[in-house]
Amino acid sequence: MADIKYEILEKIGEISVSPKGWTKELNLISWNDRPGKFDIREWDPEHEKMAKGITLSKEEALKLRELLNKIDF
Template structure:
């Protein structure tokens, strides 16, 4: 498996926490030295491990925001 390098540039917020201490977070992350993107995924307590997630550009994040704002919950 390829070595994936990441740097969390900014922690925007926590969405939830599992009983095992993993947190679902929205962060601004640079993957393999590339331009940072918004990233939503589960992280182990010290950010040493991560779960599957999604990365979004600014435009994609704005579109998601608009979709969520239009929902009736």
């Protein structure tokens, strides 16, 4: 498997912390020198290891916000 290059451009916020210390975060990340995308995934404390996650374009993030705002919590 080829190495994946990433750079965390902006740490937006922490969603949760697991008992093992991994944090689920929302960040703006550049993958393989491409423009940044919004990214939700779990990271180890040193941000060297990551779990599978989801990346969203600005348009997708706006649509997700719209959908979440419709939910009556």
